[in-house]
Amino acid sequence: MIRVENLTKSYGGFTAVDDVSFTAEAGRVTGFLGPNGAGKTTTMRVMTGLTPPTRGSVTIGGHRYADLPNPGRHVGVLLDASAQHAGRTGREVLALGARTMGLPTSRVDEMLALVSLDERESKRRIKNYSLGMRQRLGIAHALLGDPSVLILDEPANGLDPAGIRWMRGLLKSYADRGGAVLLSSHLLHEVEQIADEMILIGRGRIVAQGNKAELLAGQGALGTLVQAADNELLARALVGAGHEVAPAGAGLRVSAEPVVVGQAALAAQVALVDLRAAEGRGLEDLFLELTADTQREAPAATTVQGGTR
Amino acid sequence: MSTTTADPGAVRPPAALDVSSTPKVPFGRLASVELRKMLDTRAGFWLLVVSGLLLVAITGIVMAVVLANDLGISANGWVQVMTVPLSLLLPIFAITSVTAEWSQRTGLVSFTLEPHRLKIIGAKLAAVVLLVVATMVLAVALGALANLLYGALSGDDVVWNVDASQFFWTVANQLLYFLMAFGLAMLILSTPATIAIYYVVSLLLPFMVYSVVVVLVSWGADVIPWVDLGYAMAPLVGGGATGPGGVGLEVTGTTYAQVAVATLIWVVLPMVLGGRRVARAEIK
Numbered sequence: 001m002i003r004v005e006n007l008t009k010s011y012g013g014f015t016a017v018d019d020v021s022f023t024a025e026a027g028r029v030t031g032f033l034g035p036n037g038a039g040k041t042t043t044m045r046v047m048t049g050l051t052p053p054t055r056g057s058v059t060i061g062g063h064r065y066a067d068l069p070n071p072g073r074h075v076g077v078l079l080d081a082s083a084q085h086a087g088r089t090g091r092e093v094l095a096l097g098a099r100t101m102g103l104p105t106s107r108v109d110e111m112l113a114l115v116s117l118d119e120r121e122s123k124r125r126i127k128n129y130s131l132g133m134r135q136r137l138g139i140a141h142a143l144l145g146d147p148s149v150l151i152l153d154e155p156a157n158g159l160d161p162a163g164i165r166w167m168r169g170l171l172k173s174y175a176d177r178g179g180a181v182l183l184s185s186h187l188l189h190e191v192e193q194i195a196d197e198m199i200l201i202g203r204g205r206i207v208a209q210g211n212k213a214e215l216l217a218g219q220g221a222l223g224t225l226v227q228a229a230d231n232e233l234l235a236r237a238l239v240g241a242g243h244e245v246a247p248a249g250a251g252l253r254v255s256a257e258p259v260v261v262g263q264a265a266l267a268a269q270v271a272l273v274d275l276r277a278a279e280g281r282g283l284e285d286l287f288l289e290l291t292a293d294t295q296r297e298a299p300a301a302t303t304v305q306g307g308t309r
Numbered sequence: 310m311s312t313t314t315a316d317p318g319a320v321r322p323p324a325a326l327d328v329s330s331t332p333k334v335p336f337g338r339l340a341s342v343e344l345r346k347m348l349d350t351r352a353g354f355w356l357l358v359v360s361g362l363l364l365v366a367i368t369g370i371v372m373a374v375v376l377a378n379d380l381g382i383s384a385n386g387w388v389q390v391m392t393v394p395l396s397l398l399l400p401i402f403a404i405t406s407v408t409a410e411w412s413q414r415t416g417l418v419s420f421t422l423e424p425h426r427l428k429i430i431g432a433k434l435a436a437v438v439l440l441v442v443a444t445m446v447l448a449v450a451l452g453a454l455a456n457l458l459y460g461a462l463s464g465d466d467v468v469w470n471v472d473a474s475q476f477f478w479t480v481a482n483q484l485l486y487f488l489m490a491f492g493l494a495m496l497i498l499s500t501p502a503t504i505a506i507y508y509v510v511s512l513l514l515p516f517m518v519y520s521v522v523v524v525l526v527s528w529g530a531d532v533i534p535w536v537d538l539g540y541a542m543a544p545l546v547g548g549g550a551t552g553p554g555g556v557g558l559e560v561t562g563t564t565y566a567q568v569a570v571a572t573l574i575w576v577v578l579p580m581v582l583g584g585r586r587v588a589r590a591e592i593k
Contacts, residue, residue: 001324001326025324026324045591045592045593048421048424049420049421049424050416050417050420050421050591050592050593051591051592052589052591060326061324061325061326061328062324062325062326063326063328065424066424066425068326068328068331068424069328069331069332069333069334070331070332070333070334071421071422071423071424072421072422073331074326074328074331075421077418077421079417079421080414080417082414083413083414083415083416083417083418084413084414084415084418085350085409085413085415086413087350087351087352088349088350092349093418096342096345096346096349097418097422099338099341099342099345100334100338100339100342100422100423101334101422102334102338125351141418148326149326
């Protein structure tokens with residue numbers, strides 16, 4: 001639904017987005033993940049026609065954004081929940097949007113109810129809104145025109161845990177009904193639980209993309225974690241069979257599948273306490289590693305050995 | 310739903326958007342939204358209230374002074390009086406209508422709902438012109454009332470002497486100042502900076518600097534009308550009465566040339582350059 005092709009945006013000598021290509025499909029939630037300043041927001045601004053690209057193109061459902069008639073009816077956009085006139089009420093902001101798109105005012109009340117802003121809150125001025133309330137209002141505004149594509153920049157920012165769960169359910173059911181959702185975040189956990197597809201971006205370049213299983217599969221064979229009554233004896237037997245063995249916590253990490261390790265233990269007549277496939281490094285380690293050179297802080301755990309997360 | 314994704318039976322929803330049945334946002338709707346945006350904030354509300362109070366206050370003061378000194382005033386005089394409070398604060402509407410999209414960052418929403426930025430600028434312009442016309446109508450109505458009241462209070466004959474050409478130029482003058490504010494706003498894209506520059510150019514310079522230059526410097530009276538809208542239009546608006554600084558007020562061919570040049574400098578140029586800036590600027 002959203003197709004980004006070889007998108008590059010540079011400011012003088014600085015390249016904010018560097019040859020980025022990806023798609024966000026209808027019926028799915030696509031997570032756009034990267035540390036601060038990785039180029040997520042710039043990409044989304046190009047998508048919605050606010051920033052001209054240096055090279056490359058973005059189409060939404062086959063159209064350039066500027067060619068969409070009454071774009072609010074097709075694409076719901078939330079780029080910054082705080083970018084609203086502080087002196088307007090929440091209700092007024094939605095009313096202006098509804099009027100621009102040619103929607104009945106009843107739509108405003110529907111949206112307010114959907115994002116749980118009550119009558120009193122909707123009549124308050126936005127300068128008195130918390131970030132979470134602004135975020136809800138922004139989501140209401142994006143959904144106003146009943147669009148089939150949603151582009152949301154950091155929508156979970158400022159929401160409390162209950163709010164984040166609410167938003168997750170909302171976007172999930174929206175995608176299940178056939179909508180395409182692209183949401184950005186710098187927080188992995190937010191995206192991991194909701195996105196069908198993830199795009200990892202660092203320093204303007206895409207460093208990895210795919211679903212969670214695909215991303216983790218790229219990490220290679222992970223081996224087995226085993227703990228025996230006599231670790232030393234088992235280790236000797238495994239090394240004798242040609243496997244690599246390293247101590248890990250109270251047990252061993254072996255470069256073989258669990259069934260092989262079990263058989264070796266049977267042959268060596270060692271009782272096992274614990275035997276399981278190593279889950280390896282989680283998505284978070286992968287994320288931190290892939291975007292390591294763009295992080296401000298050097299991540300401490302890029303080469304985790306016996307992680308049992 | 311205006312799109313193709315509503316079919317619940319589809320296993321894989323189509324990747325293309327069918328936009329053929331969606332009409333564009335009509336210009337009139339955009340203009341009505343822009344007009345509403347001017348007035349729906351607290352700042353907009355108070356700006357209107359204060360302007361209204363100024364209008365009433367000035368009517369009262371002029372009435373008192375004229376009656377006390379037995380000066381006599383006609384309908385034409387009232388129209389001239391009424392335009393003053395309107396030109397004092399209302400140009401701020403023209404400015405913030407543009408600059409708020411940047412200062413308050415509402416442009417992120419406005420320009421995604423209508424990506425053709427000059428269409429939005431056109432809608433804002435239409436809203437500003439509508440505001441000028443509406444307030445002028447109000448001023449004329451109030452002026453007529455004041456004129457009747459003056460007749461009743463002074464016992465003099467009520468004089469209805471509004472000259473068509475003079476009235477036309479009064480409205481044009483008002484409109485050009487609003488357009489100048491609008492153009493400067495597009496060029497500068499910052500609320501406080503635009504307001505400051507607008508009042509320096511439209512009020513401070515003419516009253517504090519040009520008025521002195523015209524009197525004291527030999528070439529002043531020849532040059533100033535070419536570079537200041539107020540001086541350029543004074544003969545047309547004043548209709549032969551005294552203008553600022555008491556410059557020669559006869560309407561000649563030069564007057565029109567001066568109006569054209571001053572308009573070019575302060576209205577056309579900011580509009581064109583500002584329009585280009587708005588069309589190209591990145592909205593952040």
